[in-house]
Amino acid sequence: MSKRDNISKIIDHKLFTEDDIQQMCVSLGKQLTEDYAGKKPLVVGALKGAIFFLTDLVREMDVEEEIDFMDVSSYGNSFESTGNVRLISDLSTDVSGRDVLIVEDIVDTGLTLQYMKELILQRGANSVKCCVLLNKEANRATDVEIEYYGSKVGNEFVVGYGLDFKNCYRNLRYIGVLKPEVIAQTAE
Numbered sequence: 630m631s632k633r634d635n636i637s638k639i640i641d642h643k644l645f646t647e648d649d650i651q652q653m654c655v656s657l658g659k660q661l662t663e664d665y666a667g668k669k670p671l672v673v674g675a676l677k678g679a680i681f682f683l684t685d686l687v688r689e690m691d692v693e694e695e696i697d698f699m700d701v702s703s704y705g706n707s708f709e710s711t712g713n714v715r716l717i718s719d720l721s722t723d724v725s726g727r728d729v730l731i732v733e734d735i736v737d738t739g740l741t742l743q744y745m746k747e748l749i750l751q752r753g754a755n756s757v758k759c760c761v762l763l764n765k766e767a768n769r770a771t772d773v774e775i776e777y778y779g780s781k782v783g784n785e786f787v788v789g790y791g792l793d794f795k796n797c798y799r800n801l802r803y804i805g806v807l808k809p810e811v812i813a814q815t816a817e
C-alpha cells in the first residue's frame with residue numbers, strides 16, 4: 630500500500646496547509662527578530678516533533694542564533710500524556726547567562742515545556758521563553774507561559790509537519806486531524 634493510500638485512511642481532514650504553516654513561521658520569525666534584536670539566543674528544539682518547525686522558524690529569524698536539541702518524553706501511549714516527563718537526551722550547550730528560546734511542535738498539558746523551562750532556568754539561563762506552533766489549551770495542567778504560538782487548536786489529535794502518531798506521519802507537509810476511530814482502536 631502506498632503512503633498516500635495509508636494516509637487517507639487515518640486523516641479526517643486537513644487543518645493547516647503548507648501555506649498556512651509557512652505564514653505562521655513568517656509571522657513568528659518577524660516577531661522573534663524584533664524581540665531578540667541585539668541578542669544571541671540559544672534556540673532549543675524539543676525532539677523529535679519540533680525539527681521541521683525549528684528549521685523553518687530559524688530561517689525566518691534575522692538574528693544571530695545558536696541551535697541545540699533536547700529530547701524529553703511525556704507520552705506513554707501515543708495520544709495521551711502520562712504526566713511523567715523524562716529527559717532522554719540533554720543539551721550539549723552551557724545555558725548559563727543565555728537567552729533561551731524553546732521551540733516545540735505543540736503544547737498540550739504543558740508538562741513538557743514546564744519541565745524544560747524549569748531545568749534550563751535552574752542551570753542559570755538569563756531568560757527562557759517558549760515558541761510553539763500549535764497551542765492546544767483544553768488539557769492544560771500547568772500555568773507555563775507560552776510566549777509565542779502559531780495557532781490555537783481544539784482538543785483533537787493532529788499529525789504531520791513533525792507531529793506523530795506512533796512515531797509515523799511526521800513527514801507530511803500539512804497538518805491533519807487524525808480520525809477519532811484510529812485513536813479509539815488504539816485505546817481498545
Ligand code: IMP
Nearest residue numbers: 710736737738739740741786787792793
Ligand atoms: P504536553 O507535555 O502534554 O504539553 O505534551 C507535549 C507533547 O505531546 C508534544 O511535544 C507532542 O509530542 C505531544 N502531543 C500533544 N498533542 C499532540 C497531537 O495532537 N499530535 C501529536 N502529538 C501531540
